[in-house]
Amino acid sequence: MRTRHLAAIGLTAALLAAGCGGADPAADPAPAAGAESAPGAAAESVTPVDGCADPDAAREKITGTLKVGWSAALSGPLAQAVGAVIDGMKARFEVANAAGGVGGVKLEVVAKDDAFNPEKAKANVNELIQKDGVHVLDTFGSGQLNAVADDQNEACVPLLFGQASVPAYRDAKNFPWTTEYLPSAEVEMAVVVEQLKKKYPGGATVALAVNQTESGQGYAQGFKKAIEGTNLKIIKEAPLTDPNAAATTLKASGAQVLVDAGVTTDCLTLSMAVGRAGWKPDTFVQPANCVDGKSLYEPAGEAADGQQIMVWLKDPGNPIYAEDEAVKKYLADMEAQGNKAPLNNYTVNGWAIADLMVDVFTTASSSPDGLSRLGIMNAARTQEYHPPMFIDGIDWKMSPTQALGIMAFRPFVWSAEKKTFEPAGDVVDISHNYAQGD
Template identity: 85%
Template sequence: MRNRYLAAVGLSAVLLAAGCGGGETAAPASPADPAATAAAPASSAASVTPTDGCADPAAAAQPITGTLKVGWSAALSGPLAQAVGAVIDGMKSRFAVANAAGGIGGVKLEVVARDDAFNPEKAKANVGELIQADGVHVLSTFGSGQLNAIADDQNEACVPLLFGQASVPAYRDAVNFPWTTEYLPSAEVEMAVVVAQLKQKYPDGVDVALAANQTESGQGYANGFKKAIEGSNIKIVKEAPLTDPNAAATTLKASGAKVLVDAGVTTDCLALSMAVGRAGWKPETFIQPANCVDGKTLYEPAGDAADGQQIMVWLKDPGNPIYADDPGVKQYLADLEAQGNKLPLNNYTVNGWVVGDLMVDAFTKAAASPDGLSRLGIMNAARTQSYHPPMFIDGIDWKVTPTQALGIMAFRPFAWSAEKKTFEAQGDVIDISQNYQ
C-alpha cells in the first residue's frame, strides 16, 4: 500500500529517534506488558487498521495490562493553558470514575501530559518522549499545527492518536492516516451548517466580513466557509487577519458587511468581541467558531458587544438552566462529586470529560473484540465507533466508520444573551449526516 504515511516511514523513523535521543527506530512494546518479547497475537480478520507500515507490527498487537497510558502533548503554558488544563482535568475525572469501577477489565487508566506551549516542533519532540520514555499506548494533542507535526511519526509508530483537538480534513483520511482520529467537528461540516443558516436568514444573499486566524486551525475554518458559500449569493467582501484584532475590527467594519464570521481559535473569540465593541460596530449577525463556547470566560467579559453572537454547539452545558433536569448532566455532576472533584462548570471541562468518555467506550469495545485491549484493538474500535456520550446534546451522536471519520455531523445553534449571561437555543439540532453517506 502506497500512501503518505508509508512514504514517510524512513524520515519518520529518524525523527522519532532524534526526538528521544536514541538510535532505535522501532516503537517499543508496552512497558506494562511483562512479556515484551513474546509473540503477538494475530490480528482479527475483521481488522480495519493496517499494520504493514508499522515499525513494529507485533508490538501494536500486544495486550495492554496493568495501566493503559494516554499521552498528551498540550499547551500547559501560555495563553491557552487555562482552557487546555480544564480539558485535561475533565478527562482525568472521567478516567477516575472508570478506575473506581475497576478500569477496563482491571486495567487502570492514566493521563501523561507534556507541555508543548502550542509549538508544533515541541509537540513533535514530545511525541518521541511520550512513546519511548513514557511508554504511552494512546496519544492526543491540541491544535492542527501540532497534529500536522505529529501525525507521520505517530502513524509510523502505530500508536493510536485518538480524538485530536483539531478540525482540518487531512487527518480524517483513514488511508493516509489510519492510526489518527480527530475530535473537533470538521471545519467544513461546521461551516456548511453555518452557511445553511445564513441562506435561510438571507435568502437573497448577504455580504460577509471574514476574520481569519493565520494558524492551520483558523485557515481550516476560513477555507471551510469559503467552500460552503461556493455557488451561493453569500459573498466575502473583506477578509482580515486576526494578528491584530483591533485592526481587523476597524478594517472589517469599513466593509459594510452585515455578517461577521470569526474563523479563529479560542484566544480570538473574546479579543475580537472586545475589538468590535471598541470600534463601535454591531454586526447584524456575528458568528463565532464552535471552539469558543465558554460563556463565562469568552462572552461575559465583553458585555453588550457579545450579545446575540451565534455559535454551533454539540455539548450540554451543565450550568445552563435548560439542562437542569437532564439525566446525563445529573450523572455527570454526581460522578464529579463522588470523585471529590470541584471542577468549574465550563465547556472545556465537559469537553475533556467527553473525550475521556469516548476513549473509555473505545477501550471497552476493544477489550471485548478479537484483537483485545491492544493498540490495534483500540484503533479498530475507534475506526468503527458509534456512541452517544451522555453529555452530547440529544440528537447528536458520535459516529466513525472505516470510510467516514467525521465523528460529529450535527449541531444545535445557540446565541449568547448578555442580559441573562447564558446561551439560548436558537432552534433544533441541525443534522447534515445525510450529506456524507
C-alpha cells in the same frame, strides 16, 4: 444512550487498496443502563500494521494500566483551557477506574507541556512513546498534530480524538493511526451556512475575520466552500493578526454578517475590538471552539450579545439542562471527586473525550484483537456512539472511509443580559450529505 460499532466486514480490502453519562460504560464490558451495545462488532482489522515499526507490539495485549499520553499547552495563554480539558478527562477515567476499569485494566493520563510549540510537541510525543510507553496519544493544535503525526503513525500508537480539525488527518489511508475530535471546519461551516440561508433567504453580505494559522485558514476555506452557489457573498476579508485593525476594516465594508474564522484566543479579542469600533453586525458567528461563556463572552459585555455559535456539548451550567439525567450524573460524579470546575465547558469537553475513549477501549477489549493498540484503533475507526454529555440528537460517527465524527450541531446565541447561551433552533444534522463517504 446508545453505543454501536459499525461492522467492518468487507471494508478492510477497500481501505488497504485505497492505501456516558447516566451510567458508567467502563465497568467490565457490560453496557451502561439503558444502552444498546454491540461490543466487538468489528470482525476484521480495518487498520493496517504492515507499515508499523513493530507490528507485534501493536498487537500486544494491554494489561495492568492503559496509559494515555498528552502533549499539551500546560503553560502560556491556553494553559487554563487546556488544563480544564485534561482535568475533565482524568475525572472520567477515575469514574471508570472506580468501577473496575476496562476488563480490570486501569486508565491513566500522562501529560507533558509543549507550551503550544509544535517542535516541543514532537519531542514530547517521542518521549511518551519511547520512554513512558503510552498506549494512546492525544495533543492540542493543528500545528502540533502536523508535527507528530508521521512519527506516531510509524510507531503505530493510536492518536485518538486529536484537538485539531485539519482535513489531512481524516484520511485513513495516509494516517491510519490518527483521528481528530474537533468538528471538521467544512462540516461546521456548512451548518453555519444553512442557518444563514434561513435567516437571509434573499442573500447577505459577509465580512470574514481570519486567523492565519492552519486552523483559521481551515475555517475560512470551509466557509468559502459552503457558500458556493448561494446568495451569501464575502465582500471583505481581514487577518486577525491585529483584531482592532480587522474590526475597523471589516466594519467599513458594511457587511451584514461577521464570521470569525479563528481559534479560541480570537473569540474575546475580536468581540472587544468590534465593540470598541462601535460596530454591531446584524449577525456575528463565532467558531464552535469558542464555547466557554464565562471566559469568552461575559467579559465583552454588550459587544458579545446575540453572537451565534454551533454547539455539540451540553453545558451543565445552562438552566435548560437542569433536569437532564446525564448532566445530573456528571455533576454528581464531579462532586464526588471534589472537582472544582465542573461547570467549565472545557472540563466537560475533556470528560466527553474520555467517555469516547472508554467506549473505544471497552469495545476493543471484546473484539478479536482485544485491548491492544490494534484493537483500540479498529474500534475507533468503526465507532458510532452517543456520549451522554453530547446534546441529544448529536452522535459521534466514524467509519473506515468517513472520519468526520461530529456531523450535527445545535445553534445557540449568547445573551449578555442572562449571561448564558440560549437555543436558536433545533439540531442541524448534515450527516446525510456524507452518507456515501464523500
